[in-house]
Amino acid sequence: MKTLEIKDLHVEVEGKEILRGVDLTVKENEVHALMGPNGNGKSTLLAAIMGNPKYTVTQGSITYDGKDILSLPVNERSVAGLFLAMQYPQEIPGVTNSDFLRAAINVRREEPISLFKFIKSMEQTINDLQMKEDLAHRFLNEGFSGGEKKRNEIVQMELLKPSLAMLDEIDSGLDVDALHIVADALNKLHEEDHMAMLVVSHYERFYQLIKPEYTHVLVNGKIVLEGDAELADRIDREGYDWIYKEYNVQPAAAEEVKKVSASIGTCAVRQAATTEETK
Amino acid sequence: MTPIHVTTDIQMPAGYSEYEINTDRDIEITFTAKEDSDVFVRILNTGKLKVRTFAPKGVHVNYLFWNLSENLLDVEEMHEVMGDANVTVAYGEINRADTTRNVHMALREEGATGLLSSASLVDCAKTYNMNVVNYAPHTYGDMKNYAVVLRNGRLMIDAVGKIIKGAYRSESHQTSRALSFAEGQNATILPELLIDEDDVQASHAMSMGRVDEDALYYLMSRGLSVQQCTSLISQGYLMPITETLQNDDLKKKLKEEMERKMDELC
Numbered sequence: 001m002k003t004l005e006i007k008d009l010h011v012e013v014e015g016k017e018i019l020r021g022v023d024l025t026v027k028e029n030e031v032h033a034l035m036g037p038n039g040n041g042k043s044t045l046l047a048a049i050m051g052n053p054k055y056t057v058t059q060g061s062i063t064y065d066g067k068d069i070l071s072l073p074v075n076e077r078s079v080a081g082l083f084l085a086m087q088y089p090q091e092i093p094g095v096t097n098s099d100f101l102r103a104a105i106n107v108r109r110e111e112p113i114s115l116f117k118f119i120k121s122m123e124q125t126i127n128d129l130q131m132k133e134d135l136a137h138r139f140l141n142e143g144f145s146g147g148e149k150k151r152n153e154i155v156q157m158e159l160l161k162p163s164l165a166m167l168d169e170i171d172s173g174l175d176v177d178a179l180h181i182v183a184d185a186l187n188k189l190h191e192e193d194h195m196a197m198l199v200v201s202h203y204e205r206f207y208q209l210i211k212p213e214y215t216h217v218l219v220n221g222k223i224v225l226e227g228d229a230e231l232a233d234r235i236d237r238e239g240y241d242w243i244y245k246e247y248n249v250q251p252a253a254a255e256e257v258k259k260v261s262a263s264i265g266t267c268a269v270r271q272a273a274t275t276e277e278t279k
Numbered sequence: 280m281t282p283i284h285v286t287t288d289i290q291m292p293a294g295y296s297e298y299e300i301n302t303d304r305d306i307e308i309t310f311t312a313k314e315d316s317d318v319f320v321r322i323l324n325t326g327k328l329k330v331r332t333f334a335p336k337g338v339h340v341n342y343l344f345w346n347l348s349e350n351l352l353d354v355e356e357m358h359e360v361m362g363d364a365n366v367t368v369a370y371g372e373i374n375r376a377d378t379t380r381n382v383h384m385a386l387r388e389e390g391a392t393g394l395l396s397s398a399s400l401v402d403c404a405k406t407y408n409m410n411v412v413n414y415a416p417h418t419y420g421d422m423k424n425y426a427v428v429l430r431n432g433r434l435m436i437d438a439v440g441k442i443i444k445g446a447y448r449s450e451s452h453q454t455s456r457a458l459s460f461a462e463g464q465n466a467t468i469l470p471e472l473l474i475d476e477d478d479v480q481a482s483h484a485m486s487m488g489r490v491d492e493d494a495l496y497y498l499m500s501r502g503l504s505v506q507q508c509t510s511l512i513s514q515g516y517l518m519p520i521t522e523t524l525q526n527d528d529l530k531k532k533l534k535e536e537m538e539r540k541m542d543e544l545c
Contacts, residue, residue: 074499078501090491090494094519095511104502
Protein backbone atom coordinates (compact mmCIF):
# COMPACT_ATOMS: atom_id res chain seq x y z
CA MET A 1 0.00 0.00 0.00
CA LYS A 2 1.46 3.34 -1.09
CA THR A 3 1.37 5.93 1.66
CA LEU A 4 2.49 9.55 1.65
CA GLU A 5 3.92 10.45 5.01
CA ILE A 6 4.90 13.99 5.94
CA LYS A 7 6.54 14.68 9.27
CA ASP A 8 7.35 18.03 10.87
CA LEU A 9 7.75 19.74 7.48
CA HIS A 10 9.24 23.23 7.44
CA VAL A 11 9.46 25.04 4.11
CA GLU A 12 10.92 28.41 3.13
CA VAL A 13 10.33 30.55 0.09
CA GLU A 14 12.88 33.28 -0.58
CA GLY A 15 14.03 33.13 3.01
CA LYS A 16 10.54 33.37 4.47
CA GLU A 17 9.23 30.41 6.42
CA ILE A 18 5.82 29.39 5.06
CA LEU A 19 5.31 25.92 6.52
CA ARG A 20 6.15 25.60 10.19
CA GLY A 21 5.85 21.94 11.06
CA VAL A 22 3.27 20.06 9.01
CA ASP A 23 2.34 16.43 9.68
CA LEU A 24 0.10 14.65 7.20
CA THR A 25 -0.53 11.09 6.10
CA VAL A 26 -2.36 10.15 2.91
CA LYS A 27 -2.93 6.45 2.27
CA GLU A 28 -3.77 4.68 -0.97
CA ASN A 29 -7.32 5.21 -2.17
CA GLU A 30 -7.98 8.04 0.32
CA VAL A 31 -9.32 11.47 -0.61
CA HIS A 32 -8.16 14.40 1.50
CA ALA A 33 -9.29 18.01 1.38
CA LEU A 34 -6.71 20.64 2.26
CA MET A 35 -8.35 23.90 3.29
CA GLY A 36 -7.28 27.19 4.77
CA PRO A 37 -7.30 30.88 3.97
CA ASN A 38 -5.21 32.23 1.06
CA GLY A 39 -1.50 32.67 1.66
CA ASN A 40 -1.32 30.22 4.56
CA GLY A 41 0.68 27.44 2.88
CA LYS A 42 -1.64 25.11 0.94
CA SER A 43 0.03 25.56 -2.44
CA THR A 44 3.42 25.60 -0.74
CA LEU A 45 2.77 22.19 0.75
CA LEU A 46 1.82 20.69 -2.60
CA ALA A 47 4.78 22.37 -4.37
CA ALA A 48 7.21 21.12 -1.72
CA ILE A 49 5.92 17.56 -2.12
CA MET A 50 6.37 17.79 -5.90
CA GLY A 51 9.80 19.42 -5.55
CA ASN A 52 9.40 22.92 -6.99
CA PRO A 53 12.96 24.35 -6.85
CA LYS A 54 11.69 27.68 -5.47
CA TYR A 55 10.63 25.99 -2.24
CA THR A 56 13.31 24.95 0.23
CA VAL A 57 12.65 22.27 2.82
CA THR A 58 14.55 23.27 5.93
CA GLN A 59 13.36 20.58 8.31
CA GLY A 60 11.25 17.43 8.41
CA SER A 61 10.68 14.53 6.05
CA ILE A 62 8.44 13.38 3.22
CA THR A 63 8.28 9.72 2.27
CA TYR A 64 6.12 8.01 -0.33
CA ASP A 65 5.82 4.25 -0.53
CA GLY A 66 8.74 4.11 1.91
CA LYS A 67 11.00 6.20 -0.37
CA ASP A 68 12.63 9.42 0.80
CA ILE A 69 10.94 11.78 -1.64
CA LEU A 70 13.05 14.79 -0.67
CA SER A 71 16.21 13.14 -2.00
CA LEU A 72 14.65 12.57 -5.44
CA PRO A 73 14.68 15.03 -8.34
CA VAL A 74 11.28 16.26 -9.54
CA ASN A 75 11.02 13.83 -12.46
CA GLU A 76 11.67 10.80 -10.26
CA ARG A 77 8.96 11.92 -7.85
CA SER A 78 6.60 11.89 -10.81
CA VAL A 79 7.70 8.41 -11.87
CA ALA A 80 7.23 7.27 -8.25
CA GLY A 81 3.53 8.03 -8.69
CA LEU A 82 3.05 11.65 -7.58
CA PHE A 83 1.20 14.12 -9.79
CA LEU A 84 0.53 17.79 -9.16
CA ALA A 85 -2.25 19.37 -11.18
CA MET A 86 -1.06 22.94 -11.05
CA GLN A 87 -2.92 26.10 -10.28
CA TYR A 88 -1.17 27.91 -13.13
CA PRO A 89 -0.10 25.39 -15.76
CA GLN A 90 2.85 26.60 -17.85
CA GLU A 91 2.64 27.41 -21.54
CA ILE A 92 5.42 25.71 -23.48
CA PRO A 93 5.57 26.99 -27.07
CA GLY A 94 7.08 24.66 -29.67
CA VAL A 95 6.38 21.48 -27.70
CA THR A 96 3.22 19.67 -28.78
CA ASN A 97 0.97 17.95 -26.28
CA SER A 98 1.44 14.64 -28.02
CA ASP A 99 5.26 14.74 -28.14
CA PHE A 100 5.35 15.75 -24.51
CA LEU A 101 2.85 13.14 -23.32
CA ARG A 102 4.41 10.32 -25.30
CA ALA A 103 7.78 11.10 -23.74
CA ALA A 104 6.18 11.27 -20.29
CA ILE A 105 4.41 7.93 -20.79
CA ASN A 106 7.57 6.29 -22.08
CA VAL A 107 9.66 7.14 -19.00
CA ARG A 108 7.21 4.96 -17.07
CA ARG A 109 7.61 1.98 -19.37
CA GLU A 110 10.42 -0.36 -20.34
CA GLU A 111 9.30 -0.58 -23.97
CA PRO A 112 8.13 2.63 -25.67
CA ILE A 113 4.39 2.76 -26.23
CA SER A 114 3.35 1.97 -29.81
CA LEU A 115 2.14 4.95 -31.81
CA PHE A 116 -1.20 3.25 -32.44
CA LYS A 117 -1.81 2.54 -28.78
CA PHE A 118 -0.77 6.05 -27.83
CA ILE A 119 -3.06 7.73 -30.34
CA LYS A 120 -5.94 5.54 -29.22
CA SER A 121 -5.56 6.34 -25.53
CA MET A 122 -4.96 10.02 -26.26
CA GLU A 123 -8.17 10.16 -28.31
CA GLN A 124 -10.08 8.40 -25.56
CA THR A 125 -8.81 10.84 -22.94
CA ILE A 126 -9.50 13.91 -25.07
CA ASN A 127 -13.00 12.56 -25.49
CA ASP A 128 -13.41 11.93 -21.73
CA LEU A 129 -12.41 15.49 -20.92
CA GLN A 130 -14.35 16.87 -23.89
CA MET A 131 -11.38 18.78 -25.22
CA LYS A 132 -11.03 19.91 -28.83
CA GLU A 133 -9.83 17.16 -31.14
CA ASP A 134 -6.73 19.04 -32.24
CA LEU A 135 -5.37 19.08 -28.66
CA ALA A 136 -2.67 16.51 -29.45
CA HIS A 137 -1.12 18.71 -32.12
CA ARG A 138 -1.35 21.99 -30.28
CA PHE A 139 1.58 23.37 -28.33
CA LEU A 140 1.45 22.55 -24.64
CA ASN A 141 -1.06 24.94 -23.05
CA GLU A 142 -0.15 27.71 -25.47
CA GLY A 143 -3.11 29.95 -26.15
CA PHE A 144 -5.37 27.74 -24.02
CA SER A 145 -8.14 29.37 -22.05
CA GLY A 146 -7.97 29.07 -18.25
CA GLY A 147 -10.48 26.23 -18.26
CA GLU A 148 -8.72 24.38 -21.09
CA LYS A 149 -5.43 24.52 -19.20
CA LYS A 150 -7.07 23.01 -16.14
CA ARG A 151 -8.72 20.25 -18.17
CA ASN A 152 -5.41 19.57 -19.89
CA GLU A 153 -3.92 18.88 -16.46
CA ILE A 154 -6.49 16.13 -16.04
CA VAL A 155 -5.81 14.82 -19.56
CA GLN A 156 -2.19 14.38 -18.49
CA MET A 157 -3.24 12.78 -15.23
CA GLU A 158 -5.50 10.29 -16.96
CA LEU A 159 -2.72 9.25 -19.34
CA LEU A 160 0.04 9.06 -16.73
CA LYS A 161 -2.10 7.32 -14.09
CA PRO A 162 -0.45 8.55 -10.88
CA SER A 163 -1.10 6.75 -7.60
CA LEU A 164 -1.40 10.04 -5.71
CA ALA A 165 -2.84 13.13 -7.34
CA MET A 166 -2.48 16.57 -5.80
CA LEU A 167 -4.90 19.16 -7.14
CA ASP A 168 -4.12 22.82 -6.59
CA GLU A 169 -7.35 24.75 -7.13
CA ILE A 170 -8.06 22.74 -10.26
CA ASP A 171 -11.69 23.82 -10.10
CA SER A 172 -11.01 27.55 -10.38
CA GLY A 173 -11.59 28.76 -13.91
CA LEU A 174 -13.91 25.86 -14.74
CA ASP A 175 -17.56 26.42 -15.62
CA VAL A 176 -20.22 24.15 -14.14
CA ASP A 177 -20.15 21.68 -17.02
CA ALA A 178 -16.37 21.47 -17.03
CA LEU A 179 -16.41 21.01 -13.26
CA HIS A 180 -18.55 17.90 -13.64
CA ILE A 181 -16.37 16.56 -16.47
CA VAL A 182 -13.24 16.98 -14.36
CA ALA A 183 -14.84 15.49 -11.24
CA ASP A 184 -16.08 12.48 -13.22
CA ALA A 185 -12.60 11.86 -14.61
CA LEU A 186 -11.08 12.12 -11.13
CA ASN A 187 -13.66 9.82 -9.57
CA LYS A 188 -13.08 7.27 -12.29
CA LEU A 189 -9.32 7.25 -11.61
CA HIS A 190 -10.06 6.99 -7.90
CA GLU A 191 -12.48 4.09 -8.28
CA GLU A 192 -10.71 2.10 -10.98
CA ASP A 193 -7.07 2.63 -10.03
CA HIS A 194 -7.45 3.49 -6.33
CA MET A 195 -5.74 6.83 -6.97
CA ALA A 196 -5.40 8.81 -3.75
CA MET A 197 -6.12 12.55 -3.85
CA LEU A 198 -4.96 15.56 -1.89
CA VAL A 199 -7.21 18.39 -2.96
CA VAL A 200 -6.94 22.13 -2.46
CA SER A 201 -10.12 23.98 -3.27
CA HIS A 202 -12.10 26.84 -1.84
CA TYR A 203 -15.39 25.52 -3.08
CA GLU A 204 -17.80 23.16 -1.39
CA ARG A 205 -19.35 22.43 -4.77
CA PHE A 206 -16.17 20.67 -5.94
CA TYR A 207 -15.84 18.80 -2.66
CA GLN A 208 -19.42 17.58 -3.02
CA LEU A 209 -18.47 16.05 -6.35
CA ILE A 210 -15.28 14.27 -5.30
CA LYS A 211 -16.30 13.54 -1.68
CA PRO A 212 -13.16 13.82 0.45
CA GLU A 213 -13.20 11.62 3.55
CA TYR A 214 -10.73 13.77 5.48
CA THR A 215 -10.36 17.53 5.88
CA HIS A 216 -7.24 19.37 7.07
CA VAL A 217 -7.15 23.07 7.80
CA LEU A 218 -3.83 24.84 7.24
CA VAL A 219 -3.46 28.17 9.04
CA ASN A 220 -0.21 30.11 9.12
CA GLY A 221 1.94 27.13 8.11
CA LYS A 222 0.45 24.57 10.47
CA ILE A 223 -2.42 22.14 10.32
CA VAL A 224 -4.60 23.45 13.14
CA LEU A 225 -7.65 21.27 12.70
CA GLU A 226 -8.52 17.93 11.14
CA GLY A 227 -11.85 16.30 10.57
CA ASP A 228 -14.11 14.52 8.14
CA ALA A 229 -16.21 15.78 5.23
CA GLU A 230 -18.47 17.63 7.66
CA LEU A 231 -15.62 20.01 8.53
CA ALA A 232 -15.27 21.16 4.89
CA ASP A 233 -19.00 21.70 4.86
CA ARG A 234 -18.93 23.82 8.02
CA ILE A 235 -16.07 25.96 6.68
CA ASP A 236 -18.10 26.56 3.57
CA ARG A 237 -21.04 27.77 5.63
CA GLU A 238 -19.24 29.70 8.36
CA GLY A 239 -15.80 30.64 7.02
CA TYR A 240 -12.60 30.43 9.07
CA ASP A 241 -13.27 32.96 11.85
CA TRP A 242 -14.60 30.38 14.34
CA ILE A 243 -11.40 28.33 13.86
CA TYR A 244 -9.20 31.36 14.62
CA LYS A 245 -11.18 31.93 17.82
CA GLU A 246 -11.60 28.35 19.03
CA TYR A 247 -8.02 27.30 18.29
CA ASN A 248 -6.47 30.64 19.07
CA VAL A 249 -4.59 31.03 15.76
CA GLN A 250 -3.94 34.00 13.50
CA PRO A 251 -3.93 33.62 9.71
CA ALA A 252 -0.78 34.68 7.84
CA ALA A 253 -0.67 37.24 5.06
CA ALA A 254 -3.24 39.63 6.41
CA GLU A 255 -1.76 42.10 3.92
CA GLU A 256 -3.19 40.03 1.07
CA VAL A 257 -6.68 40.56 2.39
CA LYS A 258 -6.05 44.28 2.53
CA LYS A 259 -4.98 44.32 -1.13
CA VAL A 260 -8.45 43.17 -2.11
CA SER A 261 -10.10 46.10 -0.43
CA ALA A 262 -7.96 48.49 -2.45
CA SER A 263 -9.16 47.15 -5.77
CA ILE A 264 -12.20 48.38 -7.58
CA GLY A 265 -15.03 45.93 -8.09
CA THR A 266 -17.56 43.89 -6.20
CA CYS A 267 -15.03 42.74 -3.63
CA ALA A 268 -14.13 46.31 -2.76
CA VAL A 269 -17.78 47.21 -2.49
CA ARG A 270 -18.53 44.24 -0.26
CA GLN A 271 -15.45 44.99 1.84
CA ALA A 272 -16.55 48.61 2.25
CA ALA A 273 -20.06 47.49 3.23
CA THR A 274 -18.79 45.14 5.93
CA THR A 275 -16.52 47.87 7.28
CA GLU A 276 -19.55 50.14 7.47
CA GLU A 277 -21.57 47.51 9.30
CA THR A 278 -18.89 46.96 11.94
CA LYS A 279 -18.85 50.69 12.61
CA MET B 280 23.91 9.61 -52.95
CA THR B 281 27.06 10.80 -54.68
CA PRO B 282 30.29 10.78 -52.60
CA ILE B 283 32.66 13.73 -52.91
CA HIS B 284 36.34 13.21 -52.07
CA VAL B 285 38.10 15.75 -54.31
CA THR B 286 37.53 19.17 -55.86
CA THR B 287 34.48 18.76 -58.07
CA ASP B 288 32.27 20.66 -60.49
CA ILE B 289 28.74 19.41 -60.22
CA GLN B 290 26.12 20.00 -62.88
CA MET B 291 23.01 19.30 -60.90
CA PRO B 292 20.24 17.13 -62.27
CA ALA B 293 16.69 18.43 -62.09
CA GLY B 294 14.84 17.44 -58.93
CA TYR B 295 16.29 15.91 -55.77
CA SER B 296 19.91 14.82 -55.34
CA GLU B 297 22.16 13.89 -52.41
CA TYR B 298 25.89 14.33 -51.86
CA GLU B 299 28.26 13.31 -49.10
CA ILE B 300 31.56 15.07 -48.49
CA ASN B 301 34.19 12.84 -46.92
CA THR B 302 37.84 13.79 -47.32
CA ASP B 303 40.93 14.95 -45.42
CA ARG B 304 41.93 17.41 -48.13
CA ASP B 305 41.07 21.03 -48.74
CA ILE B 306 38.52 20.98 -51.53
CA GLU B 307 36.37 23.22 -53.68
CA ILE B 308 32.94 22.26 -54.89
CA THR B 309 30.89 24.07 -57.49
CA PHE B 310 27.19 23.41 -57.85
CA THR B 311 25.64 24.63 -61.06
CA ALA B 312 21.90 24.38 -61.44
CA LYS B 313 20.24 24.24 -64.87
CA GLU B 314 16.69 23.52 -63.78
CA ASP B 315 14.79 23.58 -60.52
CA SER B 316 16.59 21.33 -58.06
CA ASP B 317 16.85 20.34 -54.40
CA VAL B 318 20.15 19.34 -52.95
CA PHE B 319 21.01 17.58 -49.70
CA VAL B 320 24.70 17.76 -48.78
CA ARG B 321 26.03 15.77 -45.84
CA ILE B 322 29.39 16.88 -44.53
CA LEU B 323 31.13 13.99 -42.78
CA ASN B 324 34.69 15.20 -42.88
CA THR B 325 36.69 17.73 -44.87
CA GLY B 326 39.73 20.00 -44.86
CA LYS B 327 39.16 23.64 -45.64
CA LEU B 328 36.05 23.74 -47.78
CA LYS B 329 35.03 26.15 -50.53
CA VAL B 330 31.54 26.00 -51.96
CA ARG B 331 30.30 27.91 -54.98
CA THR B 332 26.80 27.75 -56.29
CA PHE B 333 25.33 29.25 -59.40
CA ALA B 334 21.63 29.67 -60.11
CA PRO B 335 20.95 30.88 -63.65
CA LYS B 336 17.98 32.97 -64.69
CA GLY B 337 14.62 31.78 -63.44
CA VAL B 338 15.55 28.55 -61.60
CA HIS B 339 14.54 27.59 -58.06
CA VAL B 340 17.11 25.80 -55.92
CA ASN B 341 17.07 24.60 -52.29
CA TYR B 342 20.29 23.51 -50.60
CA LEU B 343 20.51 21.83 -47.23
CA PHE B 344 24.00 21.51 -45.77
CA TRP B 345 23.89 19.06 -42.87
CA ASN B 346 27.03 19.14 -40.78
CA LEU B 347 28.03 15.80 -39.26
CA SER B 348 31.73 16.55 -39.01
CA GLU B 349 33.54 15.62 -35.81
CA ASN B 350 36.29 18.13 -36.56
CA LEU B 351 36.34 21.85 -37.22
CA LEU B 352 34.38 22.77 -40.31
CA ASP B 353 35.97 25.80 -41.93
CA VAL B 354 33.92 26.76 -44.95
CA GLU B 355 33.74 29.64 -47.38
CA GLU B 356 30.73 29.96 -49.62
CA MET B 357 29.79 32.09 -52.58
CA HIS B 358 26.28 31.93 -53.92
CA GLU B 359 25.39 33.65 -57.19
CA VAL B 360 21.73 34.25 -57.88
CA MET B 361 20.77 35.54 -61.34
CA GLY B 362 17.58 37.21 -62.57
CA ASP B 363 14.31 35.85 -61.20
CA ALA B 364 16.14 32.88 -59.70
CA ASN B 365 15.22 31.80 -56.17
CA VAL B 366 17.81 30.19 -53.91
CA THR B 367 17.50 28.95 -50.35
CA VAL B 368 20.59 27.74 -48.53
CA ALA B 369 19.84 26.05 -45.22
CA TYR B 370 22.31 24.85 -42.62
CA GLY B 371 21.80 22.18 -39.98
CA GLU B 372 24.45 22.57 -37.31
CA ILE B 373 23.55 20.00 -34.70
CA ASN B 374 26.91 18.39 -34.12
CA ARG B 375 29.61 18.50 -31.50
CA ALA B 376 32.39 20.28 -33.39
CA ASP B 377 33.34 23.88 -34.09
CA THR B 378 32.19 25.61 -37.25
CA THR B 379 33.53 28.72 -38.94
CA ARG B 380 31.41 29.73 -41.89
CA ASN B 381 31.82 32.73 -44.18
CA VAL B 382 29.00 33.16 -46.64
CA HIS B 383 28.53 35.64 -49.40
CA MET B 384 25.33 35.60 -51.37
CA ALA B 385 25.06 37.87 -54.39
CA LEU B 386 21.68 38.81 -55.79
CA ARG B 387 23.03 39.76 -59.19
CA GLU B 388 20.11 40.53 -61.44
CA GLU B 389 16.61 41.88 -61.22
CA GLY B 390 14.11 39.63 -59.51
CA ALA B 391 16.72 37.49 -57.73
CA THR B 392 15.62 36.08 -54.37
CA GLY B 393 17.98 34.60 -51.80
CA LEU B 394 17.53 33.16 -48.32
CA LEU B 395 20.10 31.89 -45.86
CA SER B 396 18.73 29.97 -42.91
CA SER B 397 20.38 28.08 -40.09
CA ALA B 398 19.37 25.87 -37.19
CA SER B 399 22.12 25.40 -34.61
CA LEU B 400 22.28 23.45 -31.39
CA VAL B 401 25.43 24.93 -30.00
CA ASP B 402 27.56 22.80 -27.73
CA CYS B 403 30.94 24.19 -28.90
CA ALA B 404 32.00 27.23 -30.96
CA LYS B 405 29.89 28.21 -33.95
CA THR B 406 30.89 31.35 -35.83
CA TYR B 407 29.00 32.54 -38.86
CA ASN B 408 29.68 35.56 -41.03
CA MET B 409 26.83 35.96 -43.45
CA ASN B 410 26.49 38.56 -46.16
CA VAL B 411 23.58 38.93 -48.50
CA VAL B 412 24.12 41.68 -51.05
CA ASN B 413 21.48 43.17 -53.33
CA TYR B 414 23.40 44.20 -56.46
CA ALA B 415 20.35 44.79 -58.67
CA PRO B 416 16.95 46.45 -58.42
CA HIS B 417 13.93 44.39 -57.35
CA THR B 418 15.96 41.81 -55.49
CA TYR B 419 14.98 40.17 -52.21
CA GLY B 420 17.40 38.97 -49.55
CA ASP B 421 16.63 37.29 -46.25
CA MET B 422 18.48 35.56 -43.39
CA LYS B 423 16.95 33.47 -40.63
CA ASN B 424 19.19 32.16 -37.89
CA TYR B 425 17.79 30.08 -35.02
CA ALA B 426 20.05 28.77 -32.28
CA VAL B 427 19.86 26.98 -28.95
CA VAL B 428 22.99 27.46 -26.87
CA LEU B 429 23.89 24.64 -24.49
CA ARG B 430 26.19 24.65 -21.50
CA ASN B 431 29.55 24.75 -23.31
CA GLY B 432 28.34 26.58 -26.38
CA ARG B 433 29.63 29.81 -27.88
CA LEU B 434 27.67 31.33 -30.71
CA MET B 435 28.72 34.28 -32.83
CA ILE B 436 26.68 35.44 -35.79
CA ASP B 437 27.59 38.48 -37.83
CA ALA B 438 24.80 38.92 -40.35
CA VAL B 439 25.11 41.71 -42.90
CA GLY B 440 22.39 42.69 -45.33
CA LYS B 441 23.67 45.14 -47.93
CA ILE B 442 21.82 47.02 -50.65
CA ILE B 443 24.09 48.87 -53.09
CA LYS B 444 23.28 52.22 -54.67
CA GLY B 445 20.98 51.73 -57.65
CA ALA B 446 19.39 48.51 -56.35
CA TYR B 447 16.09 50.29 -55.89
CA ARG B 448 12.88 48.56 -54.80
CA SER B 449 14.99 45.85 -53.18
CA GLU B 450 14.48 44.26 -49.79
CA SER B 451 16.88 43.01 -47.14
CA HIS B 452 15.56 41.25 -44.06
CA GLN B 453 16.85 39.15 -41.23
CA THR B 454 15.56 37.32 -38.16
CA SER B 455 17.73 35.92 -35.39
CA ARG B 456 16.63 33.94 -32.36
CA ALA B 457 18.78 32.45 -29.65
CA LEU B 458 17.76 30.50 -26.57
CA SER B 459 19.96 29.44 -23.69
CA PHE B 460 19.41 27.14 -20.73
CA ALA B 461 21.59 28.65 -18.04
CA GLU B 462 23.14 31.90 -17.00
CA GLY B 463 26.50 32.90 -18.41
CA GLN B 464 25.99 31.21 -21.74
CA ASN B 465 27.61 32.86 -24.63
CA ALA B 466 25.72 34.11 -27.67
CA THR B 467 26.49 37.16 -29.76
CA ILE B 468 24.42 38.15 -32.72
CA LEU B 469 25.25 41.25 -34.74
CA PRO B 470 22.59 42.13 -37.25
CA GLU B 471 23.77 44.78 -39.70
CA LEU B 472 22.02 46.58 -42.50
CA LEU B 473 24.15 48.58 -44.93
CA ILE B 474 21.85 50.51 -47.20
CA ASP B 475 23.09 52.82 -49.98
CA GLU B 476 19.78 53.18 -51.83
CA ASP B 477 16.72 55.14 -50.67
CA ASP B 478 13.86 53.29 -52.27
CA VAL B 479 14.15 49.99 -50.39
CA GLN B 480 12.69 47.96 -47.52
CA ALA B 481 14.90 46.53 -44.81
CA SER B 482 14.36 45.02 -41.38
CA HIS B 483 15.95 42.93 -38.70
CA ALA B 484 14.37 41.18 -35.75
CA MET B 485 16.22 39.55 -32.93
CA SER B 486 15.29 37.78 -29.73
CA MET B 487 17.52 36.20 -27.14
CA GLY B 488 16.22 34.53 -24.05
CA ARG B 489 16.61 31.92 -21.41
CA VAL B 490 14.43 28.89 -20.80
CA ASP B 491 12.02 29.64 -18.04
CA GLU B 492 12.76 27.73 -14.83
CA ASP B 493 9.02 27.23 -14.31
CA ALA B 494 8.71 25.62 -17.74
CA LEU B 495 11.45 23.13 -16.88
CA TYR B 496 9.84 22.34 -13.54
CA TYR B 497 6.48 21.80 -15.23
CA LEU B 498 7.88 19.32 -17.76
CA MET B 499 9.93 17.54 -15.09
CA SER B 500 6.91 17.22 -12.84
CA ARG B 501 5.48 14.87 -15.48
CA GLY B 502 8.53 12.63 -15.33
CA LEU B 503 10.90 14.02 -17.97
CA SER B 504 14.59 14.29 -17.12
CA VAL B 505 16.49 17.56 -17.57
CA GLN B 506 18.06 16.08 -20.70
CA GLN B 507 14.67 15.16 -22.17
CA CYS B 508 13.26 18.61 -21.38
CA THR B 509 16.25 20.29 -23.04
CA SER B 510 15.80 18.18 -26.14
CA LEU B 511 12.04 18.77 -26.36
CA ILE B 512 12.31 22.53 -25.85
CA SER B 513 15.23 22.82 -28.30
CA GLN B 514 13.36 20.87 -30.96
CA GLY B 515 10.37 23.12 -30.50
CA TYR B 516 12.56 26.18 -30.81
CA LEU B 517 14.55 25.13 -33.88
CA MET B 518 11.94 23.17 -35.84
CA PRO B 519 10.25 26.20 -37.45
CA ILE B 520 13.44 26.69 -39.48
CA THR B 521 12.51 23.61 -41.52
CA GLU B 522 9.70 25.67 -43.00
CA THR B 523 12.26 27.76 -44.90
CA LEU B 524 12.83 24.81 -47.23
CA GLN B 525 10.34 24.78 -50.03
CA ASN B 526 10.88 21.13 -50.90
CA ASP B 527 8.92 18.59 -48.82
CA ASP B 528 11.57 15.86 -49.08
CA LEU B 529 14.24 18.19 -47.76
CA LYS B 530 11.91 19.50 -45.09
CA LYS B 531 11.20 15.97 -43.88
CA LYS B 532 14.87 15.04 -44.04
CA LEU B 533 15.85 18.02 -41.92
CA LYS B 534 13.11 17.30 -39.36
CA GLU B 535 14.12 13.68 -38.95
CA GLU B 536 17.83 14.42 -38.73
CA MET B 537 17.22 17.17 -36.19
CA GLU B 538 15.07 14.99 -33.95
CA ARG B 539 17.63 12.20 -34.01
CA LYS B 540 20.68 14.36 -33.39
CA MET B 541 19.13 16.56 -30.74
CA ASP B 542 18.37 13.65 -28.45
CA GLU B 543 22.03 12.70 -28.73
CA LEU B 544 23.42 16.15 -28.08
CA CYS B 545 21.23 17.44 -25.26
